Amino acid sequence: SKNTAAIFKVAVIGASGVGKTSLLQQFMTSEYMGGVEISFDDESERTVSVLLDGEDTTMTFNEIEPQAASVQNYKTTDIDAFIFIYSITDKKTIEFVEERLHDVQRYVSKPHAAIVVGNKSDLVRKRQVKEDDARQLCSELHAKYIEVSAALNHRVDELLVGIARQIRFNPQRA
């Protein structure tokens, strides 16, 4: 198999309390990639490798604080994928994501993957955002969509592999 030297950069964006930290913690313990953690120096930055079709895809996840989630901060940086997280229990948090996604799609010229994550799918009775509405929004904004529960580790591996796949098979890349 090929020896991949590239480390892909993934920005994790979302309002406060949606589960960014919880999700990244689940990524670090995912069985899919064998729990490989390469960098320990910064708590907000975590590197994982995912084995996909016999090849490693190494990604560094960078959690972006809500107040720093301005397009000015990533317009000129080399980000390969944007992960937009909201909580299905809080309508305001998908509005936050919608604005940021809009900005990224409009102003970031480097080819990138965009994935919207509806977190807290376990909180069924507190749902404020319909899955169909979120899917519709994402298809209009050319983003992938997945619902997960970081708390129950539900569909978290699928998300991680999905990110790797989006980065690797981005037709605009390479």
Ligand code: GDP
């Ligand atoms: P962040 O501010 O985006 O980093 O959010 P955190 O990861 O700190 O999570 C905020 C709160 O939501 C914490 O109390 C988490 O335990 C809780 N939380 C995160 N993900 C889930 C989830 O999938 N389901 C439920 N029920 N709670 C969650």
